Amino acid sequence: MKKIEAIIKPFKLEEVKDALSELGIEGMTVTEVKGFGRQKGHTEIYRGSEYTVDFLPKIKLEIVVADGAVEGAVGAIVKTAKTGKIGDGKVFVLPVENAIRIRTDETGDKAV
Amino acid sequence: MKKKTTSVLRLLAAVASLAILGAVTSTLHAEDAAPAPTPIAFADAPLKAQTAYLQAALTNGDPTATNIAPVAIAGHTAWMMVSAALVLLMTLPGLALFYGGLVRSKNVLSMLAMCLGITGLVTIIWWAVGYSLVFGTNFASPFIGGTEFFFLKGIDSAPNTSYAYWIPQNVFCIFQLTFAIITPALIFGATAERLKFTALMAFVGLWMFLVYFPLAHMVWGATGLMNGVWNADAKIPAIDFAGGTVVHMSSGWSALILCLLLGKRVGHGKEPMPPHSLVLTMIGTGLLWVGWYGFNAGSALAADSIAANAFLTTTIATAIAAFVWPLLEFILKGKPSVLGMCSGAVAGLVVITPACGFVDSTGAAIIGVVAGVVPYFAVTVLKGIFKYDDALDTFGIHGVGGTLGALITGVLVNPAVNGNLVSDAYAAKNGLKAAIESHSLLVAQAKAAGITIALAVIGTIIITFIVKLVIGLRPSVEAEHQGLDITDHGEEGYNH
Numbered sequence: 001m002k003k004i005e006a007i008i009k010p011f012k013l014e015e016v017k018d019a020l021s022e023l024g025i026e027g028m029t030v031t032e033v034k035g036f037g038r039q040k041g042h043t044e045i046y047r048g049s050e051y052t053v054d055f056l057p058k059i060k061l062e063i064v065v066a067d068g069a070v071e072g073a074v075g076a077i078v079k080t081a082k083t084g085k086i087g088d089g090k091v092f093v094l095p096v097e098n099a100i101r102i103r104t105d106e107t108g109d110k111a112v
Numbered sequence: 113m114k115k116k117t118t119s120v121l122r123l124l125a126a127v128a129s130l131a132i133l134g135a136v137t138s139t140l141h142a143e144d145a146a147p148a149p150t151p152i153a154f155a156d157a158p159l160k161a162q163t164a165y166l167q168a169a170l171t172n173g174d175p176t177a178t179n180i181a182p183v184a185i186a187g188h189t190a191w192m193m194v195s196a197a198l199v200l201l202m203t204l205p206g207l208a209l210f211y212g213g214l215v216r217s218k219n220v221l222s223m224l225a226m227c228l229g230i231t232g233l234v235t236i237i238w239w240a241v242g243y244s245l246v247f248g249t250n251f252a253s254p255f256i257g258g259t260e261f262f263f264l265k266g267i268d269s270a271p272n273t274s275y276a277y278w279i280p281q282n283v284f285c286i287f288q289l290t291f292a293i294i295t296p297a298l299i300f301g302a303t304a305e306r307l308k309f310t311a312l313m314a315f316v317g318l319w320m321f322l323v324y325f326p327l328a329h330m331v332w333g334a335t336g337l338m339n340g341v342w343n344a345d346a347k348i349p350a351i352d353f354a355g356g357t358v359v360h361m362s363s364g365w366s367a368l369i370l371c372l373l374l375g376k377r378v379g380h381g382k383e384p385m386p387p388h389s390l391v392l393t394m395i396g397t398g399l400l401w402v403g404w405y406g407f408n409a410g411s412a413l414a415a416d417s418i419a420a421n422a423f424l425t426t427t428i429a430t431a432i433a434a435f436v437w438p439l440l441e442f443i444l445k446g447k448p449s450v451l452g453m454c455s456g457a458v459a460g461l462v463v464i465t466p467a468c469g470f471v472d473s474t475g476a477a478i479i480g481v482v483a484g485v486v487p488y489f490a491v492t493v494l495k496g497i498f499k500y501d502d503a504l505d506t507f508g509i510h511g512v513g514g515t516l517g518a519l520i521t522g523v524l525v526n527p528a529v530n531g532n533l534v535s536d537a538y539a540a541k542n543g544l545k546a547a548i549e550s551h552s553l554l555v556a557q558a559k560a561a562g563i564t565i566a567l568a569v570i571g572t573i574i575i576t577f578i579v580k581l582v583i584g585l586r587p588s589v590e591a592e593h594q595g596l597d598i599t600d601h602g603e604e605g606y607n608h
Contacts (some may be wrong), residue, residue: 012293044386045441046451048492051384 001096001112002070006061007033007089008081013059020063021075027112029062039087058089064096066109150489151181169278172414174537182277184269191415192279192287198406199290203227206403210396210454212302212605214504217388218595219305220605229309230297230316237320238289239264245325246333247275247288254337254347257329274334276341276413287410288328295324295359301504302367305385306377306592307319309600311585315370315575323362323571327564331358332536338560341532349544350560351525351533351553353422354411356517357564364511365568373576374585376501378592385503390450397454401430404461408468421529423466425476426461429468432477433460436484452488455509459487462513467521470533475524475599482520487513515561522557 008016013030020028034055065073070093074085077091101111154162161178168175169185208227212220234242241262248258261267269280276284293390296316300307330337331352338357340349377385387393407425412419437456438448462481471479486537491508502508527533527548539545547553579585586592591599598604 045445045447045449046386047455047508048496049385051386053384 001064001066001099001109003062003064003094003096004070004073004077005092005094006077006081007035007058007091008061008077009083009087009089010057010059012083013061013082015080016061016077019080020073023069023072023076025063025065025069025073027063031062032058033058033060037087037090056087064099064112066112141434146533152179154180172276172412172418173277175277176237176273182273183270184271184280184283185278188276188278188414188416189280189283191419192206192283192410192413195410196287196290198403199287199410200231200403201296201561202400202407203290203294204231206396206399207294208299209392210400210458211304211504212219213389213392213394213396214301214387215304216385216595217606218597218604220388220392220597221603222309222596223300223304224310224605225309225601226300227297229313230519231293233313233316234293234296234320237290237317238285238292242292242320242325243267243285243288245321246292246328247272247285249274249334251328252335254335254345255330256326257333257335278414284413287413288332291355291359291407292320292328294322295363297318298363298506298510299367299370300506302371302502302506303374304595306503306504306586307370307374308583308585308587309596311579312584314579314583318575318578319366319571322575323366323568324358327362327567328358330563331355331560338556338563340539340542340556341535342538344538344541346538346542346544347526347558348559348563349539349542349547351470351521351544351552351554352466352518352560353469353521354408354465355568356462356514356521357560360462360465360510360514361518361561361564364507364509364514364566365565366572367506368500368511369569369572370576371502371507372500373573373580377503378589380501381499387451387549390454392445393454394450397457401457401461404430404465408461408465412469418530418532420470421472424473425468425471425479426464428473428476429464429480429483430457430460432480433457433463436481437488438589440485440488455487455491455505456484459483459509459513461524462487462510463517463520465514466517467524470521470526470530471524472526475526478524481521482516483513484517515565518557518561518564519554522554525553 020083034057036054036056039056041052041056043055044051064071074091074093098107099111100107135307157178157180163181165178165180166177167173172188202225209223212223215223243264244259244261245257248260250258250260256290267281267285269282271277271279272281272284296319300312332337333339334343336343337346338348338350339346340351374555404426405423409419409423412422434457438452441452442448454497460480460483464479467475467479487509492506495502495508525533525548533539534545547556587599
């Protein structure tokens, strides 16, 4: 089992979700986050005052999948979230020790 | 224990002041009013007098020669009631939302509370003594009104012909009250996010007496020092149609002094303090603009040709300023901002205020351009040079814009749109007519502006030191960090 964490541009969320659903991935957790990488922030001007906004809004998408599904899922995310411009985001893959579905007590791959 | 004692004391103070008010009211009402002269009844007057009277009533003219007493006329009265409501709309919720959107979300309620609190406090003072101190005349003073209207004694639906022949005095009184409400409320944009609510209310209570009442009487009172249009004995024949000096200069200059004495917000210049909702600010701007028609066109005190001209000039100047300000941003900074459009609109409204009933549409267009340019540089450049924390730019827009308006009115004045500027009854006697004909009205306007600045600055210094000594001005640094909504009002603007 692996956890896939993807930081993507907010407007790409629908496309990524559809691509993952087509692969049979049934659930995901999505969070609105702020951050910056190589894409720096922007400047806002309110009358005379200028502020640099460093943190840009992004979406963090988290899914946990069986080992065999990792490659396909990561591929789908990278393919659909790509615009080719700076700020497209990153995908992280982490090992997961176990998963438990609370309603049925199922564990491991059956629970994800 | 201490807290309980304080509450009991407060309650006692409230009861005592109400009792005193009641006693004074009953005493005053017990006095007999001076006997009024008995004019002819309309039905008994000759046909020629009746015709002249009706024509005067329809055109907001002077019916004195007919010897028939003026009464409240439907059209004028209806417009003035609407105008009074429109001017109140400027404060509630126009200014409240305009300022509320510009502060950080932790202080949004402090701006709403300021506007609501001032509405209550000023109404009480206005009812008790304020109206009389501005529009009374029994002191026969150029500087302050009189005592005859204390507790609105004798104020009913009959006109007060010193001010307007065809509208009820009770409507005139409420119309003027709405000006007295918005004026102090404007000040606290400059001091936003760092002035205790108690200090703010105490400041307003004193400021009305030391600055607003004398100034409003000097400019609009029947015996006022600078009332060029309606006081034949005015020493300074200056003109101010809807309150460039009384409202915008007084609040703007007081705002500058108070924000200097108060000091900067904690973290000012180090941490970002962007407006939390320009959407609210835009709604506030729209309400201010619409409400301002009551303020400016309503200041004709009738639904007449002067009001119609003021309606036109207000629209033209405001729309142009709302276009010029963001145009400057586009040229100098690259992007025309919504805040720039809103700021331009308010600046246009401010600068046209003293001029709206005295200039034509060409004058209004010129005013629109300068209103978009001068306050823009006051806000973006001047503030940066002198480094004062005029948080929401009350001085930059109302102080600078109001002064600009007072002066430019003296240059662009056109008696063709307002015959009162050259009337034999007043303007010919006090020198206004001569000043206009010799194109030297700017001198009187500059004197009026100078007196206004002096009164606002000196009054504010005195009041600020009194309030600082008795109550203290600022919340603790910790409270300021937390936001005034929680520390002063015990609630939050947004719970999600």
